Amino acid sequence: EAGVTQFPSHSVIEKGQTVTLRCDPISGHDNLYWYRRVMGKExxxxxxxxxxxxxxxxxxxxxxxxxxxxxxxxxxLKVQPAELEDSGVYFCASSPADRGEQYFGPGTRLTVT
Amino acid sequence: QKEVEQDPGPLSVPEGAIVSLNCTYSNSAFQYFMWYRQYSRKGPELLMYTYSSGNKEDGRFTAQVDKSSKYISLFIRDSQPSDSATYLCAMSEWPDSWGKLQFGAGTQVVVTP
Known part of the structure; x- marks a missing residue:
């Protein structure tokens, strides 16, 4: 069974530009979540x-x-317009209906310059 | 004060030793508890999940939840160099906000051959 997939794996954009991240959950999972990790934070x-x-x-x-x-x-997940503080790793996760355990994708690393 | 506290380490152990990891939390509404393993530049991988209090064992991994002390633990027996990674605890309320995981900072574990 395929896991959660995310695209792109890495994106570098300039401040003020627009970026769209995509997530494909595990097939059949009703629940989909977005998370992000900025440098040095949880x-x-x-x-x-x-x-x-x-x-x-x-x-x-x-x-x-x-x-x-x-x-x-x-x-x-669209970011428009992107700011420097939006840089980080954006994770997507999914879970089956009425189940709390979440399965994460590999993440998209976003760099705003 | 953070809702979830986790010592960032690093925690260095020799191969074959038991790895002991823990998190404390302040929100008494947390009911769902998870442990994730994350290798560098990868997404979090779900290792264990428990609902409410008690112990759960899966192979070399044992998860414990002590709700009275607001303290959760993960033990890894017979540790291997491949267990070297960052271990994240995560938890959520149930049923309100059940999809919103609160993460600890992660503990870096190094298993030396």
Whole structure:
């Protein structure tokens, strides 16, 4: 069974540009989560989808971040416009319905210059 | 004060020794507890998960949860050089905000041959 996949693995953009990260969860997992880790800090929660609906978006830092989950399958996280402090590793995770244990993808390393 | 405290290490042990890792937390609403292993430049890999208190064993790994002390532990028996990685504890409330994992800082473990 394929795990959580993320694309791209690494992105380097300039301040003010737009970047879109993609996550494909494990097949059949209703729950999809986004997290990020900035340099020297713990992994922090961003938001949680149940199928196509946002269950909890309390961790989204500001309105420059937009997450979508089309048809309850893959998800995208768009940052527009990107700022220097957005640099970090963005992780996606998924879990089956009504199960708390989360399986993580390899992450996308975002560098904003 | 952080909700989840974890000593960043590094923790160095000889091959074959028992690795003992722990986290403390302050939020009494945490019910779901997980341990992840993360190799450099990779995503967190789920090792163990437990709901509420008690012990759980899986191969060389044993997870313990003591909710009265707000303290969780992970033990790795017969450690191998391939166990060298960063170990992260994570926890969430249940049922409210159950998808929002709070992570510790991670403990770096080095197993020397």
């Amino acid at each position: 992994i922090k929660f961003l938001l949680h989808f149940v199928k196509e609906s946002k269950q909890d978006e309390s961790g989204m830092p500001n309105n420059r971040f937009l997450a979508e989950r089309t048809g309850g399958t893959y998800s995208t």
